[in-house]
Amino acid sequence: MDVASGLTAASQVIEILKQIKNLDASIDAVAYKEKLLELRENAFEARSALLDVKQELLENASTIAALEAQIKNLTSGSICPKCSSGTMKTIITKPHSMRSAANHGVQIWTKECDAEDCNHRDEIIHDPNGLLKK
């Protein structure tokens, strides 16, 4: 069941409640009971639809969390750009060749993919304070 049918069932519940309100239960007991059964059936349908929607929302939230984690991994530079399966690990750090940058903590980091058959290496500038961008 989907959101639309759940809303329809909930609308019918409201409509039946209006009809029950207008019934004189002491005069038309059979119609009153029929309306109560109809009301109950529609309330169950609305509840079922809402439970389905809740389940779908939970699944969507789980998918979104997994995709966010994947995006974070892919954009963090920690996934190997060559094989896309290994993780780039920092294996060597050295001061930047420009002494003034090195004096302010800028380093060159050599990273290597940890996948067995990849061996991809990359050097990145570790510039924690963004000195070289200024």
Ligand SMILES: [Zn+2]
């Ligand atoms: Zn790799």
